[in-house]
Amino acid sequence: MKGAHHLPDLLAAGETRLCAEQIYPRLFDAILEQRLPPGTLLPEQALGQAFGVSRTVIRRVLGRLSDQQVVVQRPSHTAHLVAPDPHQARQVLSARRLAETTLITLAVERARPEQLKQLRQLVERERVHHEKGERCAAIRLGGEFHLKLAQVADNAPLSRFLNGLVPMTSLIIARYESPCCDHCAWQEHAALIEALERGDAQSALALMNEHLDRLEAKLRLD
Template sequence: MTALAHPSRLPQLIKTGEGRLGAEQIYPRLFDAILEQRLPPGSALPEQALGNAFGVSRTVIRRVLGRLADQQVVVQRPSHTAHLAAPDPQQARQVLSARRLAETTLIGLATQRARPNQIRQLRQLVERERLHHERGERCTAIRLGGEFHLKLAQMANNAPLARFLNGLVPMTSLIIARYEAPCCEHCAWEEHAAIIDAVEDGDATSALRLMHQHLDRLEAKLDLDDAD
């Protein structure tokens, strides 16, 4: 079993970058550290230690942890130190099942309501995902792939469903980072690009088919049975 990160080691485990950072800059750095398992599942995340690591106040860290808690990546309880979620295979299957239900509804709405500027933003996001994938920066590519699905949900203009998915997609990124089979060659960015083409064309049937195929491949690359 991987040892949990000791608070004193957080500065070494997190790539803090240079200069004073805000919550929006800290969030992706902390999430990448989580996905790369430099911070193992179940690790405690003391606000003071994180603040010291990033050189910011506990108030800023509290905002970042609150966002991650909304996305179920971090578990917070009153009067307790926040800690990372550690989804087991059963929880992973439940998340993937719930996500499929939400995404297959949202993709149809997005196809009807997508605007040109939103399509352009999606393509830019997928281009960033491709670049990180080709550089071998796997976990950053995973995080950006999750952001693609959240942006797509926003295009559907259904706030309750988008909020629901916001609690599933980042958790899925955590599940992928933890359970993805070794030497997996699945290139999610290519499938994302194909989904954008279908959405831009207003082809709801193709968009739904591509989304199902994408989620099928996502689930197929996970070693959940071996983890059981």
């Protein structure tokens, strides 16, 4: 378990106070970039000082990350980052496939134009970060695409289940993806949106399975 006495600089120059919604993506990106390595302790006071906010704000952010299984919180213990091993990674990916193949079928039936527009906006942001070489931000936005897709499917229990798998998958990708791989999932996400727009359930399901196959093939879990 690594200490957090020397947290990286998490506050941009000139910034003062941030809200929990602004801190979450910055902390998540720091985790994906492994500026905060797996197993790192996350003391509320130290994080509060790093972001210039109260422990109450940090507690909300850590609570969200705990719900997504990226952070472990226990009573009377300092929160710390998870460190998924290859066996745990395979279990997460297997569970995610079961959820996503059901959700994509439901999404085809229930997608509304406004929701498709929101999905396209997410993919555009993902593309921009990818082309700028901002790999971890692109990975995080790719995860948000799948969570938004789950909302489109309009099945609350499955959506909550996926909410605990997608952020963990992002961490697994950041940790185990082969360095020779070019992570360009935004193109596959764009193809999924096109299938949703056509109402083509068969193509959408095939595309989702191919997308997850490619994701798993890029990981060095052996």
